[in-house]
Structures are given as structure tokens and as C-alpha cells.
Amino acid sequence: MAIATAKAETLLPVRRFLSRLWIRLLAFNVLLVFLPAAGISYLAIYERKLLQAQEASMVQQGRLLAAALSERGDLDLALAEPILARLEQQTSSRIRVLDRSGWLLCDTSRFGRQRAPDPEEVPLPETDPRSGLLYRVGSGLFRLLGPLLADSQPEISPVPEEAYSPDAPFDGVEVREALSGSYGAATRITRGGQRSVTLYSALPVRNEGDVVGVVLVSQSTFLILRDLYEVRIAVFRYVVVAAGVAAILSLMLSATISRPLHKLRSQAKALVGRGGRLVGSFSGSNRLDEIGDLSRALSDLSSQLEARMRFIESFAADVSHEFKNPLTSIRAAAEVLKDVEDPKERARFAGVVEREIARLERLLSSVREVTLVDAGLEETEPETVDLVELLRGLTERRGSIALEAPSKKIDVRVPGHRLAQVFENLLDNAIGFTPEGGRVRVVVATEGSQALVRVDDEGPGIPPEHRERIFDRFFTYRPNDGRAREHSGLGLAIVKAVVERYGGSIALVDSSLGGAGFEVRLLRS
Numbered sequence: 445m446a447i448a449t450a451k452a453e454t455l456l457p458v459r460r461f462l463s464r465l466w467i468r469l470l471a472f473n474v475l476l477v478f479l480p481a482a483g484i485s486y487l488a489i490y491e492r493k494l495l496q497a498q499e500a501s502m503v504q505q506g507r508l509l510a511a512a513l514s515e516r517g518d519l520d521l522a523l524a525e526p527i528l529a530r531l532e533q534q535t536s537s538r539i540r541v542l543d544r545s546g547w548l549l550c551d552t553s554r555f556g557r558q559r560a561p562d563p564e565e566v567p568l569p570e571t572d573p574r575s576g577l578l579y580r581v582g583s584g585l586f587r588l589l590g591p592l593l594a595d596s597q598p599e600i601s602p603v604p605e606e607a608y609s610p611d612a613p614f615d616g617v618e619v620r621e622a623l624s625g626s627y628g629a630a631t632r633i634t635r636g637g638q639r640s641v642t643l644y645s646a647l648p649v650r651n652e653g654d655v656v657g658v659v660l661v662s663q664s665t666f667l668i669l670r671d672l673y674e675v676r677i678a679v680f681r682y683v684v685v686a687a688g689v690a691a692i693l694s695l696m697l698s699a700t701i702s703r704p705l706h707k708l709r710s711q712a713k714a715l716v717g718r719g720g721r722l723v724g725s726f727s728g729s730n731r732l733d734e735i736g737d738l739s740r741a742l743s744d745l746s747s748q749l750e751a752r753m754r755f756i757e758s759f760a761a762d763v764s765h766e767f768k769n770p771l772t773s774i775r776a777a778a779e780v781l782k783d784v785e786d787p788k789e790r791a792r793f794a795g796v797v798e799r800e801i802a803r804l805e806r807l808l809s810s811v812r813e814v815t816l817v818d819a820g821l822e823e824t825e826p827e828t829v830d831l832v833e834l835l836r837g838l839t840e841r842r843g844s845i846a847l848e849a850p851s852k853k854i855d856v857r858v859p860g861h862r863l864a865q866v867f868e869n870l871l872d873n874a875i876g877f878t879p880e881g882g883r884v885r886v887v888v889a890t891e892g893s894q895a896l897v898r899v900d901d902e903g904p905g906i907p908p909e910h911r912e913r914i915f916d917r918f919f920t921y922r923p924n925d926g927r928a929r930e931h932s933g934l935g936l937a938i939v940k941a942v943v944e945r946y947g948g949s950i951a952l953v954d955s956s957l958g959g960a961g962f963e964v965r966l967l968r969s
Contacts, residue, residue, distance in 0.1 A: 490675065494668045499629070499643055502537050506647040506661040509539060513649045519543050519657035524550040536667075541649075542658040546613035546623065549657070607632050607644070614660065622646035622658040641665050704735045708742065715746060725750065767807065770800040811934065826857040826946060828969050831895050832888055834860070838867055839886060845871060849888035854895045857969040858946045866942050869935040870899045870962055877903030883957055895966045903959035906952060914952055915940045 512527055513519060524541040528550050541550045608614045621628025628646040642664045649657040714724040728743035729736045777796040784790050831854045839845040856863070874884045882902035889896045906914055913919045917937045943950045948966040955961030 486679070491668075491672055494672070495643070495665065498663060498665065498668060499645060502643060502645045502661040502663055503627070503647070505537055505539065506645050506659045509541075510647045510649045510659045513541070513657065513659070515651055517651055517656070519549060519649060521549050524657075528552055529555055537661050537663040540660045540662075542614055542619065542660060544623065544656050546615060546619055546658070548608075548610045548614065551610075607642075614658075616644065616646075618644050618646040619658055619660065622648045622660075623655055625650075625655050701735065704729065704739065708735075708739060712742075767804065770803045770807070773800045807934075825859070827860055828855050828857060829860050829863055830854065831856050831863075831897070831966070834863060835867060835886055835888060835897065838864065838871060842871060842875065844875070845884045845886060847886050847888070849886075850890075854888065854890060855969045856895055856966045858942075858948075858966065862942050862946075866939050866964070867897070867899075869939050870964070873935060874899055874901035874903070874960070874962075877901050877959060879903070882959075885957060890968065891965075893968055895968050897964040897966075898953075898961060899964075900955040900957045900961045901959040902955075902957045905955065905959045911952055915950075 509527065513524060516523055519541065520543070528539060528541070537552075539552045540548055543549055607616060616628075616630055618628030618630040625648050627648075628644075630644040631641050632644065633641055642662055645661045647659045647661075648655045649659060708726070711724060711726050715726070716724075725746040726739060726742040729739035774797050777793045777800070781790060781793040781797070784793060832849045833853070835847060835849065839847045871884070871886075878884055878901045884902075885898075885900045887896075887898040887900075889898075910919075915936050917934055940950050943964055943966070946966070948964065950962060950964050953961040953963045
């Protein structure tokens with residue numbers, strides 16, 4: 445079981461990567477776009493290479509024959525015919541020898557059939573692969589995209605019949621090039637209704653530096669095209685299969701995108717009720733793609749919103765309750781005050797009103813502070829503050845606090861007035877709980893990338909039943925303190941909100957002095 449779990453965790457990054465939507469889109473594009481384009485480009489390159497190989501073979505045959513005829517004087521039939529006859533029809537090309545005027549001296553076609561049948565004389569087979577629907581569709585696609593993907597093709601002379609007649613001198617461009625002493629080549633449409641071209645290569649025959657004749661080699665590309673037909677059909681078959689797979693992938697991709705998005709939209713519509721309250725939530729998803737990430741993020745967001753709404757409702761109820769007590773006291777004192785004649789009694793009730801009003805002002809100020817910090821509404825930018833110097837100033841003003849800090853600076857990134865507010869509240873809280881003559885100690889240290897501040901006192905400490913609530917808003921625990929009503933119960937809540945607002949943390953710990961201890965951790969700059 446453990447091995448299977450470990451294996452699943454190892455494969456999770458691979459599964460997550462393969463589940464990405466961009467991977468699926470890439471696979472779809474490769475199958476639907478790049479694979480057909482690559483097949484058509486391959487066909488164009490393959491055909492060009494075959495034609496180059498065929499021409500190179502023809503040129504090699506012509507050069508060998510030209511070399512055999514060279515340096516033997518003027519060319520005539522008696523010289524050329526025996527050499528062509530000795531080839532014993534071992535060539536698939538048609539070879540002709542011309543004199544210096546371009547007249548035909550000898551032709552391999554006079555010695556019977558060549559090793560391979562002359563494509564100009566062979567009709568198309570009954571089972572022509574080009575007659576199938578697949579080939580016609582693929583050929584149309586090739587004609588459409590081929591010019592965009594392939595290099596420029598050689599110019600083809602539109603000569604539907606045999607280019608040369610033995611009754612006249614040969615005057616084609618390749619023959620003229622050869623008679624001038626250079627290699628000549630031409631490409632012409634094959635006669636006989638075939639969909640092929642005939643390649644012509646002409647090479648000069650020399651005698652003591654003079655051109656005395658020409659070796660003309662010609663060969664149709666019909667045999668190559670027959671092989672190309674089969675290759676094209678095979679490529680087009682793969683293209684059709686790829687298009688089918690791409691269509692299936694597109695449907696799957698549509699389903700894996702549209703249905704989850706529709707579900708998220710339905711959950712979003714049901715999230716808020718008519719009164720503006722959250723009545724639903726996003727359920728999240730186990731998918732490993734981007735939609736799964738979005739679903740889980742929305743689920744976390746809705747949970748946070750729900751928690752935030754509960755906090756706001758609870759906070760509003762607490763504020764209302766805390767305001768109700770001083771307002772009730774003010775109302776009661778005011779009602780009694782209008783009927784009291786005794787000056788001392790009137791002064792006493794007037795004092796109650798003043799104290800309760802002051803309490804309301806403190807409550808309002810504290811609520812505003814904790815709301816600003818907790819909601820992140822402050823516009824104050826963090827600044828670099830020397831924590832040791834700040835604590836030294838705060839402890840010196842109070843006089844009865846022992847500070848244990850290193851001599852070097854410890855910089856943190858927190859607004860100075862907020863950082864001072866944090867430790868003023870903690871120090872005032874420690875002093876308030878410490879009996880007369882007791883000790884309060886502040887210890888400053890560093891731990892990796894964090895700065896640590898420990899505030900300990902010798903007070904009664906926090907009972908176990910109150911430790912979980914010590915940072916709650918409006919909670920206060922002050923045994924045997926007649927001034928408990930003067931405290932709003934928001935001091936530690938403000939401290940926690942400020943510290944966490946700037947990436948730190950605060951925790952209640954056991955004090956080494958026997959009372960309460962608070963440990964603050966802040967990020968060092």
C-alpha cells in the first residue's frame with residue numbers, strides 16, 4: 445500500500461503536466477495542422493530527391509558514353525552503333541548519339557526494348573491508384589498546399605509529343621548547350637497522355653578539344669510517379685486518420701472544458717442569495733488541469749468569503765454588545781440625574797456619564813484600528829525599522845522593564861508607528877498584570893530569517909480555559925482588577941492583526957517568570 449502511494453505521488457507531476465490544457469491543444473494542432481503539412485512537405489521533398497537521383501543517374505550514363513566516344517575523331521554511325529549495341533539493353537534510359545550538326549547517328553530504341561519498359565509506350569494500368577477518392581482528395585490538398593511548402597519546381601516545356609524527329613537535326617536548348625561545350629538539361633511533358641515528364645540530359649563528345657557530337661540521355665518520370673502514387677496514398681491515409689483522431693480530441697477537449705465551466709458558472713450563480721448572503725459554495729475538483737486549479741481556487745475563495753462573512757457578523761454583534769453596556773449605563777445615569785437634587789449625587793452620576801463616554805471613545809478608536817489593520821485599508825508602506833533600537837526606547841520610557849538584546853541591529857520591514865503600537869500594547873499588558881515590584885523582561889534574538897521578541901511577566905498568567913480566546917476581539921481577563929471596565933479587550937487583537945498583516949506571527953507561550961509570555965516573530969529585512 446505504501447509503495448503504491450509513493451508511486452502515485454511520484455507520477456503526480458507527470459499526470460499534472462499531461463493534464464494541462466495547453467498540452468491537449470498542442471496535440472490537437474499537431475495532429476490536425478502540422479502532421480498533414482509535414483506529410484505534404486515530405487512528399488514534395490521526396491519527389492524532388494527522386495528526380496535529382498534520376499537525373500544524376502542519367503548524367504552518369506551519358507558521361508560514361510561520352511568518355512567512350514571521345515578522342516576517336518569525328519563521330520559517325522560506324523563508331524557509335526557498336527558501343528550502344530554492347531550496352532546489351534542494360535539501361536532504362538533512352539540514349540541517342542548526335543553528330544556535330546545535331547543529326548541523329550544512333551538510338552538505343554533501334555536495338556529493341558530497354559531493360560525497363562518505355563513509359564511512353566505503356567498505358568495506365570486498369571487499377572490506377574489515382575482513381576480512388578482518397579487519392580483525389582489528397583492530390584487536391586497537395587496541389588493547394590504544395591506550392592506553399594515546397595521549393596520552386598523546374599520550368600517544364602509544354603511539348604505533348606516527342607520533342608525530336610530523326611528527319612531533322614535536334615535543336616533543343618539542351619542540345620545547343622552541349623554543342624557549345626556545356627552540360628545541357630531540359631524537362632518536357634511526356635507524350636502519350638501520361639501524367640509524367642521526361643528529363644533530357646545532353647553531354648558533349650570531344651576530340652582534341654573540339655565538340656564533335658552529343659550524347660543525349662532521356663528518361664520519363666512515369667516509373668517514379670507510380671511509386672509516388674503509393675507513397676501519397678499512404679501519407680494521405682495517415683492524414684485522414686490524424687484528422688479523425690484530431691476530431692475526437694477536439695470533442696473530448698470541448699467536453700473537458702465546456703462542461704466544467706458550465707458547472708462553475710452554475711455554482712457561481714447559486715453562490716449568493718437574494719439578500720446578498722452566501723448560500724452556496726464552489727465544490728472544488730480533483731482535476732489536474734487549469735480548470736481544476738481554478739475550481740479549487742474558487743472553492744478556497746468561497747470558503748474564505750464565508751469565514752469572512754461569519755467574522756463580520758460576529759464582529760458586528762460583539763461591537764453592538766460592547767457599545768450597549770456603556771450606552772445603558774449612560775442612559776440609566778441620565779434618567780436618574782434629572783431627578784436628583786443633591787449636588788454630590790448629581791456629580792457622581794455626571795462622572796459615570798463621563799467615564800462611559802470615554803469608554804465609548806476608546807472602543808470606537810480601538811474598533812477603527814483593528815478594522816483598518818485587519819481589512820488591509822492602510823496606505824502606509826512598510827519601512828525598515830531597527831527592532832533593537834525601537835524596543836530600547838520603549839523600555840527605557842517605562843523604567844521597570846529588563847531588555848536583553850544583541851548589540852547589533854535587527855532590521856524588520858514594518859511601518860514604524862504600527863510596530864511601536866504592537867510592543868506598546870504588549871508592554872502595557874505585561875505591566876498591567878505584573879504586581880507591584882514584579883519583573884517584566886523583553887528578550888530579542890534572531891532565528892534564521894526571523895526576528896524573535898519574547899515578552900514575559902510575573903503576573904498570574906492565563907488560565908488554560910482562556911488560552912484559546914486570548915486574541916479574540918473584546919475578550920479580556922483581568923482578575924482582581926477594578927479597572928477592567930477601562931479596557932476594550934482589543935489590544936491583543938490589534939497586536940495579532942498588525943503582526944500577521946506584515947508576515948509575522950504571535951503566540952502565547954509559557955513565561956520563564958511564572959506569568960504570561962508572548963512570542964512575536966517578524967521577517968527580517
